[in-house]
Amino acid sequence: MKQKRHNKAHRTHSSRSSLRGVKRRREKVPTTARQYFSMPEKDQETWDSIAHVVSRVREGVSITRASEEFGIEPKIAIDRGRAALRKKSGRYVATKTDRLLRVLAILSTKGRTLIATRDSRQASLVGGHWAAVQRYLQTGDDSALLRFKGKRVADASGKRHLFLTDLKELDRQAAAGVLSFESMYAGGAR
Secondary structure (H helix, E strand, C coil): CCCHHHHHHHHHHHHHHHHHCCCCCCCCCCCCCCHHHHHHHHHHHHHHHHHHHHHHHHHHCCCHHHHCCCCCHHHHHHHCCHHHEEEECCCEEEEECCCCCCEEEEEEECCECCCCEHHHHHHHHHHHHHHHHHHHHHHHCCCHHHCCCEEEEECCCEEEEEEECCCCHHHHHHHHHCCHHHHHHHHHHH
16 A cells, blocks of 8 residues: 555656646737738637637626537637636626637628738627628618718728628629628638
8 A cells, every 4th residue: 555655656756847847838829810820720710719709708608608619628718718708706707898819801892801800899890790791681671781881990900991881792792602601700711
């Protein structure tokens, strides 16, 4: 019995000493479009999912359930989305807004254009525009598009992009197969 304890203690000590000086590698989160696009495609997909998870947590869904919805481990969502999450009464909640990088497609007269934003409010505007476009294409009701007429979205570098609201141009792009809600995130371009 004494021998077993000694061996266990020895193994624990050995493993600790072999890890001395080795820092735990923390995944770097992208803060620019260049960093995002230099990541492997699988990591880009994971990063896109983290932004979705944070949005779902902001809607009141638990971090575990939101992570399951997007096929990632809760631990990964917490680690990489930490800047947008807080622990409240033992449960993770999302901050009101966040500065996580999101690479999104917006519509222009040239079709889909990818922009990077570090403002969750700007990302929500883009999502609202896509929803208004889909509503118009599915029902012919352009009333939701009216709130975007003349409005712009700011990217991470501060450049402002005009929302496309011209109905003829939207119809043309829809006929060409350019428009689908799935194409809003950069991954939809793959």
